[in-house]
Amino acid sequence: MTEVNSHRIEVATVDIRYGTELVLHKAQLKIFGGGVHLLIGLNGAGKSSLLRSMAGLQSIQGGTITLNGQDVHRMTAADRAQYLAFVASTPPRTSQLRVEEVLGLAAPASARIPKVLEQFGDARWLRRRLDALSDGEAQRVMFARAVLQGASWLFMDEPTAFLDVPSRKEFWKHAIEVAKNDTTIVLATHDYEHLANSVDLASVHLIKAKGIASLDPLESPLQWTKRMEG
Amino acid sequence: MADSMSRLQWLIGFGAFLALLLSHLMYGMVDVSLFAPPGSVHQEILMHVRVPRVLAAIAGGAGLSLCGLIMQTWFGNPLAGPSVLGVSSGAGLGVALLVLMGLTTSWWATAASAMAGSLLALILVLFVSHRFRTTTSLLIFGLMLNYVVGAMITVLQAEAQQDALQQFVFWGMGTFGHGSMATSLALCGAVLFAGMGLRTMHRDLDIWTLGPLTAQSMGVNNRTMRWRIVALAGLLTGGITAACGPVAFLGLATPHVVRLLTKERSHRVLIPLTALTGAILAMGADWVVKGFGSMEQGWPLNAVLSLIGGPMVIWVLVSKKDRLHD
Numbered sequence: 319m320t321e322v323n324s325h326r327i328e329v330a331t332v333d334i335r336y337g338t339e340l341v342l343h344k345a346q347l348k349i350f351g352g353g354v355h356l357l358i359g360l361n362g363a364g365k366s367s368l369l370r371s372m373a374g375l376q377s378i379q380g381g382t383i384t385l386n387g388q389d390v391h392r393m394t395a396a397d398r399a400q401y402l403a404f405v406a407s408t409p410p411r412t413s414q415l416r417v418e419e420v421l422g423l424a425a426p427a428s429a430r431i432p433k434v435l436e437q438f439g440d441a442r443w444l445r446r447r448l449d450a451l452s453d454g455e456a457q458r459v460m461f462a463r464a465v466l467q468g469a470s471w472l473f474m475d476e477p478t479a480f481l482d483v484p485s486r487k488e489f490w491k492h493a494i495e496v497a498k499n500d501t502t503i504v505l506a507t508h509d510y511e512h513l514a515n516s517v518d519l520a521s522v523h524l525i526k527a528k529g530i531a532s533l534d535p536l537e538s539p540l541q542w543t544k545r546m547e548g
Numbered sequence: 549m550a551d552s553m554s555r556l557q558w559l560i561g562f563g564a565f566l567a568l569l570l571s572h573l574m575y576g577m578v579d580v581s582l583f584a585p586p587g588s589v590h591q592e593i594l595m596h597v598r599v600p601r602v603l604a605a606i607a608g609g610a611g612l613s614l615c616g617l618i619m620q621t622w623f624g625n626p627l628a629g630p631s632v633l634g635v636s637s638g639a640g641l642g643v644a645l646l647v648l649m650g651l652t653t654s655w656w657a658t659a660a661s662a663m664a665g666s667l668l669a670l671i672l673v674l675f676v677s678h679r680f681r682t683t684t685s686l687l688i689f690g691l692m693l694n695y696v697v698g699a700m701i702t703v704l705q706a707e708a709q710q711d712a713l714q715q716f717v718f719w720g721m722g723t724f725g726h727g728s729m730a731t732s733l734a735l736c737g738a739v740l741f742a743g744m745g746l747r748t749m750h751r752d753l754d755i756w757t758l759g760p761l762t763a764q765s766m767g768v769n770n771r772t773m774r775w776r777i778v779a780l781a782g783l784l785t786g787g788i789t790a791a792c793g794p795v796a797f798l799g800l801a802t803p804h805v806v807r808l809l810t811k812e813r814s815h816r817v818l819i820p821l822t823a824l825t826g827a828i829l830a831m832g833a834d835w836v837v838k839g840f841g842s843m844e845q846g847w848p849l850n851a852v853l854s855l856i857g858g859p860m861v862i863w864v865l866v867s868k869k870d871r872l873h874d
Contacts (some may be wrong), residue, residue, distance in 0.1 A: 399767030406761050412624045413757035414813040423755050424766060447813070453599050460762070467766065 319455075326387050327471070327504075328370055333380030334367045335348030340366055344381065347530050351470070354497045356513065356535075357506040358542060364447035365506035365527045366407070366475050372483045372504065373404045373473040385471075404468035407476035410448060417451070417459050418444040425466040438462040438492050447453060453480040458489070465496055472496065474505035478512075490516050511539045557810070561824050568831035572602040576838060590635075595726070600732040602831065605724040607735035608792045609830025610823040615781045616799030619820045621753050621815070622777050623677060626864055627687055629783040629800030634693030634747070636796075638669025639789035640720070645699045647716050648708040649808060655731050657789065663786030669693060671781045673782070674774065722793035722832050723849035731791050738787055742780045743823050749776065750815035757813075796850045797857020798833075804827040804864060 329347040333340065349355050370376035372383055374390035383390050385401060390432065399449045413420070421431045427438045439458040448456055457480050464472055474493075478486045486509060494517045497503045510522075519535040524545055533542055533548040571595060574580060580598070584590030584677055619628040619635075630636045642665025645651070646658050657682055665859055673690065680686045705713055719726070728736070746753075755763045764770055790796065806818060806825050837846040 357727075370761070373765060390683055395764055395765040395769045399765060402765065404762065404765035406759060408759075408764065412626075412760045414807075415754060415757060416813070419754065420758065421816055423758075463619065464765075 324520050328384045329368070329381070330384070331381035332371065332378050332383060333495075334371060334376075335379040339512070343527075344529050345525075347523060349502075349521065349539060352497075354455055354494065354503045354513070354517055355504045355520050355523045356504070356506070356510055357525055358508075358510055358522065358546060359525035361548060363527065365525050368525060369473050369475050369504065369506050370404075371508050373402045373471075374398045375404060388526075391434065392543075397410075399467065399469065401469050402471045402473065403456075403462045403464040403467040405461055405472070405474040405477050405517075407459050407479050408454075409453055409480065410421045411456075412454075413448045415448055417446070417448060420448055420459060420464055421466055425468065428466060430466065434462050434466055435459070436447065437495075438489075452484065454537070457481065461492070465501070470501060472501050472503045474503065474507075475503065476507055478507075481503045487516070510542065514539045554773035556770045558612070561828070562745045563819075564828050565824060565831075566829060567674045568600055568835070570605070572605070572831055572834065572838075583865075595729065599835070600727050600751050601725045603729075603732035603736050603835045604727045604792055605830040606731065606827040608724060608795060609826040609828070611735070611742065611784045611788050611826075612795055612799035613740040613802035613822045613826025614739070614746060614819065615688065615784050617803045617815075618746065618753065618777050619799070620803055621756055622774075623686060624687055624757070624759075626804070627800065627861060629797070630781065631798075632687060632800055633669075633673050634668045634697060634859075635666045635781065635785045636674070636794040637697040638672075639663070639666035639692045639786045640733050640794045641700055642706050642786065643790055644716060646720060648701075649714050650709055650712050652846060655728075658730075659787050659790035662790035663783050666786040666789065667778065667782035668868060669697070669787075670778050674778060685727070704801040719793045719848075722795050722850040722853070723837070724792055724823045724830070724849065726793075727791045732873050735787060735791055738784065739823075743819065745776070745780060746819050747816075748787045751821060753815040754867075772801045789851065793850065797860070798826065798830060798853055799846050801857045801860045802829055804860060805829065 326348045329345055332342060332345045334342040334345075345368065345433070349495065357365045357369060367376060372390070372394060377391060390398060390402070417435065418431060421435060422428070425431065432444060435441050435444060438461050439455060443451060443455065443459065448459065451459065457477065478489050481489055490513050493503055503511050513519070522533040522535045522542060524531045524533055524542065531545070533545060572581070573582060574662050576598065579594065580590040580821060582594070584594065599704070615635075616629040619630065619633065620626055622628075639662040642661035642663070646661050652658070672693070676689060677686055680689065705716065708716065752763070752768045755766050755768050756773070760767075769809050802825050803818070803822055806822050809819070810821065812818065812821070832848065833856070836852045837849050
C-alpha cells in the first residue's frame with residue numbers, strides 16, 4: 319500500500335463561505351475509519367457543504383481537510399477517486415447511458431457488476447437506460463456505482479431523499495452491509511431515525527453555525543433532534 | 549436485438565458518405581470525369597472548385613456537429629450548439645471587424661479573428677451558465693447574445709464600404725464553396741485533430757453525463773476538461789465560420805439525428821458517428837444548395853439548413869423523449 323492508508327479524516331479550522339455568507343467557521347471534526355458516521359443539522363447548517371468539502375469536491379476558504387495527513391484538496395481528482403467515493407442527493411436525470419455502461423465507468427470490465435447491481439437494485443436494469451429508470455431506481459444505480467468504485471471512504475449527501483419508505487429501509491440495510499466490508503460511510507441525512515434503528519452508528523455530529531458538536535451515538539434519535547433545536 | 553451499431557449500419561453510413569462525395573465531385577454546372585488528364589479543364593474544375601468545396605462541407609459538417617455534441621454533453625442540454633448559444637455569432641463578429649472595416653482580406657487573419665470571437669463568446673456562455681438551472685434560460689441567454697452581437701455587426705455594416713459590405717453579406721449566407729484548396733485542407737486537418745483529441749476524452753465525457761459533482765468524484769478533472777472543450781469548440785467553430793460563414797443549426801441538429809439512428813449513447817461511438825453523420829448531412833444540404841439554385845450561387849446554405857433545423861429544434865422541445873426538466 320501507499321502512504322495513504324484510509325484511517326482518518328480530519329477537518330481542521332475549516333471556513334466555508336458563499337460570497338460574504340459564512341456557513342462554517344473554524345470547523346473541527348475528526349472521523350476514524352470504519353462504520354457509519356452521521357452528520358445532522360438543520361437545513362442550511364452546512365452539512366452538504368462540509369460533506370462535499372471532505373470528499374474534496376468543493377473548495378474551502380480556510381483551514382485544511384486531510385486524509386491520513388494528506389490534504390484532500392491538493393490531491394488530483396484521479397487520486398482522490400481511489401480513496402473517496404461520493405453519492406449526490408439527486409440522481410442524474412439527463413444521462414442516457416445504459417446502466418451497465420454507468421457501472422462500467424466506475425469499474426471497467428468488472429465481473430462484479432451484475433452481482434453488485436443485484437445487491438442494491440435489480441440485475442435486469444443492466445441493459446436499461448438511466449433516464450428510463452425512476453429517480454429511486456437511478457439513485458440505487460448510483461449507489462452501486464459508488465460501491466464499485468472501490469474507494470475505502472463513501473460520502474453520501476441525503477441519499478434517500480428520492481426513495482419511498484420501503485426503499486429507504488432497503489437502502490440503509492445495503493449501506494450497512496457495505497460498511498461492514500471495510501468501507502467507511504460518512505453521510506448527511508434527515509432520515510436518521512430509520513438509519514439509527516437499523517445500525518449502531520460509529521459517530522454522530524451535529525453541525526451548527528457555532529461549530530460541530532459530537533453527540534452520543536447511543537442516544538435515541540429523538541434526543542439528537544432536541545439538541546438540534548436547542 | 550442488437551443495441552449497438554451493427555456493422556451493416558456503419559457500412560451504410562460509409563456508403564452514403566462515399567456516394568455523396570463522389571457525386572459532388574462529378575456533378576454540378578458541368579459533369580466532369582474523375583480521371584481527367586492533368587492540365588485539362590475538368591481537372592482544373594476538380595482541383596479548384598469541386599475538391600475544396602466537398603472537403604469544406606465534410607470538415608464543416610463534421611466539425612460543427614462535434615461541437616454540438618460536446619456542448620450538449622457539457623451543458624447537459626439537448627438544445628445546445630454553436631449557433632444557438634452565440635458561439636457562431638462571436639466568430640461572425642470577429643470576421644465582421646476585419647472584413648467590414650476593410651482591414652484585411654487574408655483568410656488566415658479572418659480565421660484567427662473569428663476564433664478569438666468564438667472563444668470569447670464560449671467563455672462568456674460558460675461563465676454565466678452555472679447561474680442557469682434550466683435548459684431554456686441558457687438558450688434565452690444565447691438568443692440575447694445573438695441579438696447583441698447581431699446589433700454590433702449591423703452597426704459595423706452601416707459604417708462599411710459598399711464592396712466590403714457585399715462581401716460580408718455573401719459570407720453571411722453561408723457556403724462551403726468559397727474556400728481554396730489550402731483553407732479546405734487546413735479545416736480538414738483541424739477537424740481530424742479535434743476529433744482524435746475528443747476520442748481520447750470519451751470516458752470523461754460519458755462520466756460527465758452523470759453530473760459535475762459525481763464526475764469529479766470519479767476522477768474527472770473539471771477544469772482541464774472545461775478548457776479542453778472551450779478550446780476545441782471555440783477554435784473549430786471559429787475556423788469553420790471564417791471559411792463557410794455562420795452555418796446555422798448543423799451543430800445542434802446532427803447529434804439528434806444520430807440519437808434517432810442508434811441507441812448507442814457512449815461517446816466512444818457517438819464521436820465518430822456524429823462526425824460521419826455531420827459530414828453526410830452537410831454534403832446532402834450542399835446538394836440541395838447546388839441542385840435547386842437557378843444561378844451559380846444556388847440557394848443560400850443557411851436558408852436550406854434553417855428550413856430543416858428550425859422545425860427540428862421545435863420537435864426536440866415538444867418531444868417527450870428528451871426530458872428538459874424545467
